[in-house]
Amino acid sequence: DTGVSQDPRHKITKRGQNVTFRCDPISEHNRLYWYRQTLGQGPEFLTYFQNEAQLEKSRLLSDRFSAERPKGSFSTLEIQRTEQGDSAMYLCASSEVDTQYFGPGTRLTVL
Amino acid sequence: AQSVSQHNHHVILSEAASLELGCNYSYGGTVNLFWYVQYPGQHLQLLLKYFSGDPLVKGIKGFEAEFIKSKFSFNLRKPSVQWSDTAEYFCAVNPSGTYKYIFGTGTRLKVLA
Numbered sequence: 001d002t003g004v005s006q007d008p009r010h011k012i013t014k015r016g017q018n019v020t021f022r023c024d025p026i027s028e029h030n031r032l033y034w035y036r037q038t039l040g041q042g043p044e045f046l047t048y049f050q051n052e053a054q055l056e057k058s059r060l061l062s063d064r065f066s067a068e069r070p071k072g073s074f075s076t077l078e079i080q081r082t083e084q085g086d087s088a089m090y091l092c093a094s095s096e097v098d099t100q101y102f103g104p105g106t107r108l109t110v111l
Numbered sequence: 112a113q114s115v116s117q118h119n120h121h122v123i124l125s126e127a128a129s130l131e132l133g134c135n136y137s138y139g140g141t142v143n144l145f146w147y148v149q150y151p152g153q154h155l156q157l158l159l160k161y162f163s164g165d166p167l168v169k170g171i172k173g174f175e176a177e178f179i180k181s182k183f184s185f186n187l188r189k190p191s192v193q194w195s196d197t198a199e200y201f202c203a204v205n206p207s208g209t210y211k212y213i214f215g216t217g218t219r220l221k222v223l224a
Contacts, residue, residue: 003154033212042115042201042214043155056210091155098143098162098205100212102155 002026004103006092012109013082020078021106025094032075033100034067035091043091049075082110113138115204117215124192125223132187132218134176134202141207144185146176147214150198158200161185172196194224 005024013019025032030051035043046065048056051072064082069075079086087110093100116135124130136142146158159170166178176187185202202215 031210033210035214040216042117042203042217043212045211045213048210050210058211093155098160099157102147104154 004092004094004101006090006103006106008106009104010107010109012111014111015082015084017082018078018080019082019108020076021090021092021108023075023077023092023094023103025073025075025092026096026101027073029094029096029101030072031095031097031100032069033093033095034075034077035093037089037091037105038087046077079108082108084110086110113204113206113213115202115213115215117200117202117218119218120216121219121221123221123223126194127191128222130187130189130192130196130220132200132202132220134185134187134215136183136185136202136204136213138183138204138206143205143207144176144178145203145205145212146170146174146185146187147201147203148198149201155201158187192220192222194222196220197222 007022032049034046037043047067049069064080067077089105091105093102114137144161147155148158149155161168161178169175199217199219201217204213
């Protein structure tokens with residue numbers, strides 16, 4: 001068990017560009033979560049997948065954000081037309097039931 | 112709006128001191144409650160959780176938390192902290208019937224050797 005992995009670990013982009021992050025959960029975990037964390041704040045829930053189905057999405061999430069989990073294994077989070085306010089740590093977590101295992105995160109900086 | 116409050120943002124203690132970190136949430140229905148910890152350079156990991164039953168739950172490394180429904184609180188305690196407890200601690204709430212987890216802003220604990 002190698003844990004939850006995320007790629008890339010760091011991403012610097014210019015405002016207006018699109019970015020995509022990948023999360024590989026622990027292999028037997030069917031639940032997958034995306035969070036965003038800014039400095040001095042706790043993780044903010046973005047979306048939840050059970051297998052390939054996206055069952056919950058934060059109302060705070062703008063239309064520029066989209067997430068997929070096409071085969072119920074890895075997941076991608078895409079941000080279109082990035083803004084400086086999107087700069088944050090993007091965390092992925094997976095679980096079998098209720099204990100979430102977090103990945104190291106992808107730190108996004110939008111210039 | 113549903114929220115989780117952690118009033119202590121920074122706590123500094125000497126080794127062997129007792130610890131209590133506050134967590135209050137605003138949600139009128141049934142909730143599942145969690146404490147997560149992030150040690151320096153490591154990922155967030157579960158410390159303990161409460162779903163139902165005995166409101167006093169025990170977690171790893173000697174931590175415990177008490178759910179007081181009337182106060183909407185789930186405070187974290189440890190009778191005697193160690194230097195290795197230096198970390199950031201997050202309280203989280205999962206309203207029953209949802210998949211959403213709401214985290215507090217975290218408490219940075221520094222334990223002096």
